[in-house]
Amino acid sequence: MRILLVEDDAKIAAFVVKGLKQSGYTVDHATNGLDGFHLATTESYDAAVVDIMLPKLDGISLIEDLRRQGVNVPVLILSAKQSVSDRVAGLQSGGDDYLTKPFAFSELLARIQALIRRARAVAEPTALTYDDLEMDLLKREVVRSGKPIELQPREFSLLEYLMRNAGRVVSKTMIMEHVWGYNFDPQTNVVEARMSRLRDKVDKGFGNALIHTVRGVGYVLRSQ
Numbered sequence: 099m100r101i102l103l104v105e106d107d108a109k110i111a112a113f114v115v116k117g118l119k120q121s122g123y124t125v126d127h128a129t130n131g132l133d134g135f136h137l138a139t140t141e142s143y144d145a146a147v148v149d150i151m152l153p154k155l156d157g158i159s160l161i162e163d164l165r166r167q168g169v170n171v172p173v174l175i176l177s178a179k180q181s182v183s184d185r186v187a188g189l190q191s192g193g194d195d196y197l198t199k200p201f202a203f204s205e206l207l208a209r210i211q212a213l214i215r216r217a218r219a220v221a222e223p224t225a226l227t228y229d230d231l232e233m234d235l236l237k238r239e240v241v242r243s244g245k246p247i248e249l250q251p252r253e254f255s256l257l258e259y260l261m262r263n264a265g266r267v268v269s270k271t272m273i274m275e276h277v278w279g280y281n282f283d284p285q286t287n288v289v290e291a292r293m294s295r296l297r298d299k300v301d302k303g304f305g306n307a308l309i310h311t312v313r314g315v316g317y318v319l320r321s322q
Contacts, residue, residue: 131155
């Protein structure tokens with residue numbers, strides 16, 4: 099899943115980006131309101147985390163502009179402003195939740211997960227299963243035929259994307275956008291390299307391969 103973070107404080111941004119990536123999210127980071135608005139209106143996100151006191155365009159105006167444009171991405175406001183009137187103004191601007199600084203990353207993560215669940219109006223699955231491959235999204239564990247498979251965070255995200263699209267061919271560009279984010283070099287072979295390592299871990303030693311290359315198109319998770 100893909101998160102937009104609009105935050106001009108470099109230390110807080112680095113902390114949040116690192117934590118979200120370690121939790122399996124793809125994160126795009128904007129350091130001012132105008133860049134955040136551009137990303138939110140041109141890219142697709144599962145949720146956005148927006149500071150209020152931003153350069154070029156403040157967070158309240160950013161959210162109001164997004165709602166006027168019909169962008170309904172769930173927004174968590176992250177701000178040092180703690181008064182009741184600040185929180186009310188943030189929620190009335192179109193924000194869906196409000197978390198004050200300083201904050202615990204575990205609470206930030208839980209609130210983002212709750213926003214995404216509510217936006218989808220269905221319970222977010224806690225596990226994915228395809229054939230004899232099982233992925234526990236909460237414990238971040240993968241097993242195949244009962245055998246544990248150790249994956250690096252990026253490999254976990256890559257396999258999660260394949261499992262969520264099982265049976266469908268996903269292109270290299272789609273994978274880059276969802277697993278690496280918008281700021282990538284399309285000429286890089288990082289997808290091929292990661293996919294090769296993932297294929298070794300998921301398929302090697304098992305009777306049937308699940309990860310297949312569709313030459314000139316992309317990759318697909320399928321049992322045949």
